[in-house]
Amino acid sequence: MPVSFVFSQDVDKVSGTAESNNRTYEIRNGFVVGDRLALEIGSGDEYTHFDLTVQGERIQGHAMTKRIGGVMLNGALALSRVSED
Secondary structure (H helix, E strand, O other), X not given: XXXXXXXXXXXXXXXXXXXXXXXXXXXXXXXXXXXXXXXXXXEOOEEEEEEEEEEOOEEEEEEEEEOOOXXXXXXXXXXXXXXXX
16 A cells, blocks of 8 residues: 655654545654654554654654554555655
């Protein structure tokens, strides 16, 4: 499933949006420490937590999604920077 992120950083705080399936989600609880980036998207009881590592132009790591009813999904992901045209 394709997901696109737009990140904004203010010192160690990270904000922005994530878009997937024609829905836009605000990034919450985002922070960066060294090369580690952590953030969440979603609302209420359904959310995805990302624990990522920044490596130059790439960001990779793991995502854990919690859904209603306690269903948990885990997966690896890799993000690459795309130019803004």
